[in-house]
Amino acid sequence: MDLTLHVWRQETSSASGSFQTYKAAGVSDSMSFLDMLDLVNERITRDGGDPIAFEHDCREGICGSCGMVINGIAHGPHKMTTACQLHMRSFSDGDEIWIEPWRAKAFPVLKDLVVERAAFDRIIQAGGYISVRTGSAPDANAIAVPKPDADLAFDAAACIGCGACVAACPNASAMLFTAAKAAHLSYVPQGQTERLGRAAAMVMTHDEEGFGNCTNHGACQEVCPKGISVNYISRLNRDLLKATLTGISVG
Amino acid sequence: MRQALTLYRSSVGKKALMAVSGILLAGFVLAHMLGNLKMFQGPEAMDGYAVFLKELGYPVLPEYGVLWIARIALLAAVGIHALAAFQLWQKSRAARGAAYRKEDSQVFSYASRTMRWGGVIILLFVVYHILHFTTGTVHSDFEYASVYRNVVIGFQSVPVSLFYLVAVGALALHLYHGLWSVFSTLGVQNPKVTRIRRPLAAGLSILLFVGYAAVPVGVMAGILTLP
Known part of the structure; x- marks a missing residue:
């Protein structure tokens, strides 16, 4: 298929x-979205140009590197899929595709589609660990x-820190x-000791990093x-409010 | 106290204040709707209800005592709700930075997208509403303490009635997103509650809309008339 990209x-x-416009000709529908970008970059x-910079690592949907907004949706039109696992069969011949980086003050663009996500690391450093x-x-x-707690903890632990939640x-x-x-951490026994202080420290750092605040849209x-x-x-809100009520330092 | 101030600095603290003030305002909205329905009992019941509110708490408190306490509390709740919303909005606006060229908005609901402007519209409506039925400033033929009569005459104007219907529609939409969000903001995470929070909010909002719409519709349909 032949596509028009606005990158x-x-x-x-x-x-x-x-935005620059590129023609992506001869794209096969079994290519991943990143394969398609590789083809364009080649x-x-x-032709002596500067290839489009985008972040990627595992290309199997588990590292969280390859974030980009594709036609207005973080990671593109396929649900529960990272951009690297999005395949070109989700598009059809002649489509126009707009590709943008994550847009957030806390995620400055380094180059083209690559953003700096160090703010996430600082949120983890503020309390996303267990001191043992x-x-x-x-x-x-x-x-x-x-078992139910283990499942809930595991579902939360599936987060790959890609930043799509912020982007959307x-x-x-x-x-x-x-x-x-x-x-x-808060669903397992090992995480209980520092639970409330952790919630407070992580939310405070989240705010200081310049992220906005949740209004329950559910887009994330x-x-x-x-x-x-x-x-x-x-659950995080509850832990933070509880930290305040029980006098655990929140600032 | 220091803890509370630190909490207020955080986004979660401001949202908790919005939730608590929102619950108070929603309680008022429900009580006000139930009071309005006295219209269907006739002029004596409606005007008597107004007198009852004025004399509530008398003689322990002076006349109008409870009424003014409620008014001040509601005004404070509106102030807190609006101030926190404004501060949160400013922070969120700064957090986006550059806008997207293309943004797919189908992932969020109409109610959630219209919370901020909807809130402003409701505030302006409340100002108009007080000038209309409390002080009578913008009422064509206002007579002090004749509540039933003022309401019927007020709603006999079709544009005024339609405007009220639009406004209570906006209120219902705002309450739908607000009421279910309260559970999330205040950290209620019992799965049984989480499952019913949206239907519960939707049911209450529809109930409030129907209750509020009944009076202007009743006047326009000729069910509520001057004696």
Whole structure:
């Protein structure tokens, strides 16, 4: 199939960007979206141009690198799929495709479609961990975890930190990411000791990083390639409010 | 206190305040709707209800005592609700930065997208509504304490009635998204509640819309007439 691409090109984070139009000819429908961009880049390089920069690593939907907004939807039209696992059979011959980077103040564009997601790392550093003595692995089943809790923790832990939730949120809020990273610890016994303080520290850092705030649109849940539920946000809110009421330091 | 101030600085704290003030306002909206339905009992019942509100708490409190306490509390709730909304909106607007060239908005509901402007419209409507039926400033033929008569004359104007219907429609839409969001914001995460929070909010909003629409529709249909 032959496609017309409108791609956001931006030299550096301080440069002003614009859309450039490219023809993508001879695209096979079994190509992934990134394969298609590789094909376009090969032609750009052959013609002596600067290839389109985009982030990618595993190309199997588990690393969270390859975020881009495709025709107005984070990761494109296929539900619960990252851009690298989106296949060209989701498009048809003659389609026009708009490709943009994640748009958020907290995610500055480094080049073209690549954004800096270090703000996510700082949210994790604020409390998304458990302070324990490390050593040899503990015995499996030494601490019993009820099956429903283990499942909920695991569903939250499926977050790959791609940033699609921020990209899709009309408020550019990272509450779904923050909530998932708090919840995968708060559902298991090991995460209880620091639970309330963790929630407070992570939300405060989330706010300081310049993310917006949740107004319960649910757009994040719709685009999340791992299908993480907005219900985790309500758990995070509960823990933060509880931290305040019980006098645990929140600032 | 320090904790509470720190909490207010956070987005979650501001939203909790919006939720609590919103619950208070929604409670008022429900009570006001039930009071309105006295119209269908006739002029004596409606005017008597107004007198009852004025004398509520008397003689322990002066006349109008409870009424003014309620008015001040409601005004404070509106102020807090609007201020927190404004501050949150400013922060979110800054958080997006550059806008998308193409944005697919089908993933979020009409009710959630219209919360901010809907809220402003409701606020302007409330100002008009007070000037219309409380102070009578913009009423064509206002007579103090004759509530039934003022309402019937007010709604005999079709444009006024239609405007009220649009306004209570906006209110119902705002309440739908607001009422179910309250559960999330205040951290209610019992799966049984989570499952019914949207239907519950939708049911209450429809109930409120029907209750509020009944009076202007009743006047226009000729069911409510001057004695």
